[in-house]
Amino acid sequence: MSEVKVEYIENDEVVITMSGDNYRSLLKETNQFAQAMNHVTETFDFDLSDLKNMDLLRFSLRHYLGFEFGEHQWSNYKLPSGKIDVTTKKDAKG
Numbered sequence: 001m002s003e004v005k006v007e008y009i010e011n012d013e014v015v016i017t018m019s020g021d022n023y024r025s026l027l028k029e030t031n032q033f034a035q036a037m038n039h040v041t042e043t044f045d046f047d048l049s050d051l052k053n054m055d056l057l058r059f060s061l062r063h064y065l066g067f068e069f070g071e072h073q074w075s076n077y078k079l080p081s082g083k084i085d086v087t088t089k090k091d092a093k094g
Contacts, residue, residue: 006066008080018064026064029057 005017018026036050061067067077 004064004066006080016065022064026060029053029060033057 004022005015007015007017009015032050032053036046036054039050040046062069062077066080068080070076070078
């Protein structure tokens with residue numbers, strides 16, 4: 001993976017710069033996740049390879065978007081400390 005640059009701008013904006021290869025990789029992983037979710041929706045089951053692909057997407061999103069680990073290994077990711085105003089709803093739990 002090549003370097004990804006996350007720039008935090010004053011007025012609550014973020015600029016993410018990454019290579020085309022990283023961008024295409026993120027698209028591929030997102031599509032794999034979508035396929036796994038379609039499979040779960042249809043069969044209420046998924047393969048271990050789907051689980052591996054979801055884990056890869058989770059890693060890539062954290063890496064590419066510059067999120068930091070939470071307090072514990074199982075905690076939600078968080079925005080980098082001091083980089084941006086953290087006034088999100090319920091820590092962006094979605």
